[in-house]
Amino acid sequence: MHSALLADGKVVTAKDYDEKMHGVRIVCMDKCCxxxxxxxxxxxxxISHFKTSGKGSSVHKExxxxxxKLTFQETVAKVSEYQTSLREHGIREIVVKLNLNSIDPDIDVKTNERKQREKIEKEPADLDEDALKEDKPxxxxxxxxxxxxxxxxSVEPDLLATIIVSVKGERIPISELIRHHDIAHVAVWEDKTLNVPYFIHGCIEKVIRRKKVWYINFTATENGFFSLIIFDRHFKHFTLKDNELIGKEVLAYGxxxxxxxxxxxxxxxxxxxTNRYIEFL
Ligand SMILES: [Zn+2]
Structure with missing residues (x-):
């Protein structure tokens, strides 16, 4: 882990930790632990970090x-929890651009790339664990x-909690962009979502293929329904079969x-x- 709680309840990162200044009584930053x-x-x-000794009381709680190791869904929940507490303590945030143009068949990638190159010399590198650990220029x-x-x-939840996503002129904590379909659905109907693309996860229950449109339905809940929609002009890009989809946990984007x-x-x-708007979890 890369952050810990000090005796006074403040969060400190391993990078900034100084025993003389902060004392040695430090605890796991997860509030339940x-x-x-x-x-x-x-x-x-x-790089420097914090860890439990594995002896006596120094063992993480269940x-x-x-x-x-957490599942994707568990990590999303923890990152959301940590992101709130890290923000309260002014921990360094890393701003990351969201750019999924390359998966969109309607965007002419070449024209787009050229335009981008004119703006910035180098394409931003894909975010990885190392970039979160060190300040990359x-x-x-x-x-x-x-x-x-x-x-x-693959990355620890407290590091992920430092990610702020820059998209369509908004800067949004990453945990707010990744949601379970039912939570996203409720937020949409309460007008509590932003006009930006989201990452939605859930289990596919049913696929309905009509002449002009295909519906991929997540499990219905008492709050309502959530469907991924594919229009006929994109049918050729979406080749996943019903049996490859039904009953699967997926992450979708849009x-x-x-x-x-x-x-x-x-x-x-x-x-x-296209197929690339879905990732199997
Ligand atoms: Zn812990």
Whole structure:
């Protein structure tokens, strides 16, 4: 772990930790855990961090985000929790650009790349764990669903909680952009979402293929329905079969929209265009 709680309740990162200044009584930053942790200075290519000793009371509690390897969904929940507490303590945030133009078949990538090159000399590098650990001078970006999945299944939640995503002129904590479909659905109908693309996760229950449009439905809840929509002009880009989709946990990417035609049956939609708008979890 890269951050810990001091005796006065403040958060300190391993990079800023100074025993003389901060004292040695430091605990796990997960509020449900709070067990003693120890500072490990950097050595042999491993950067400084905090860890439990594994002895006595210095063992992470079961519900702690550092007690074991978390699933994608568990990490999303923990990052959301930590992001709130890290922000309160003014911990360094890393701003990352969201740029998924390369997965969009409607954007002429070549023209787009040329335009980008005119603006900035170098394309931002895809965000990775190293960039989160050190201050990299080069801008970082998120360029695919796969990189989101990789980050959330391999990087510790307190590091992920420092990510702020820059998209469409907004700067948004990453935990707010990744949501379970039911939470996103409720937010859409309460007008509590922003006009930016979201990453939505959930389990696919049903696929309906009509002549002009295909619907991929997540499991219905008492709050309503959530469907991924593919229009006929994109059918050729979407080759996943029903049996590859039904019953699978996926992450999908796109803009959220209410289905205004049938307000009785509250339903939220997200238009997707190719296989690359879905990542299996
Ligand atoms: Zn812990």
């Amino acid at each position: 709070n067990v003693p942790v120890y500072f490990i200075p950097s050595s042999k290519g491993v 519900e702690c985000g550092f007690s074991r 080069t801008p970082q970006s998120i360029g695919s669903l796969r990189s989101v999945k990789k980050l959330f299944t 803009m959220l929209k209410r289905n205004e035609f049938n307000k009785e049956k509250k339903s939220t939609e997200m238009i997707i265009k």
